[in-house]
Amino acid sequence: MKHDGLAFHETMDTHEILNLKTICLVRSKLMQGICFDNDLKELMEKDVKQSIEAIQELKELYLQARTALH
Numbered sequence: 001m002k003h004d005g006l007a008f009h010e011t012m013d014t015h016e017i018l019n020l021k022t023i024c025l026v027r028s029k030l031m032q033g034i035c036f037d038n039d040l041k042e043l044m045e046k047d048v049k050q051s052i053e054a055i056q057e058l059k060e061l062y063l064q065a066r067t068a069l070h
Contacts, residue, residue, distance in 0.1 A: 006065035014065060018058040025051040 006014065028044045028051065035041050 006061075011062070011065040014058060014062045018055065018062055021051055021055050021058060025055065 025048060028047045032041055032044045032048075035044065
């Protein structure tokens with residue numbers, strides 16, 4: 001049996017993960033502004049970059065899932 005899209009619960013899980021990663025991204029960006037430790041700032045910047053990449057991947061997956069539902 002061939003299935004090209006995600007199941008409904010998988011689509012919802014992807015949406016929840018996308019929301020969580022977006023919140024984490026915003027929080028890291030905000031915390032960089034009040035952080036005085038350069039090492040910690042560097043770690044947060046790395047987290048921001050990785051979060052942006054993860055969000056892009058999740059958005060592509062989510063859009064494919066939504067397209068398959070229609």
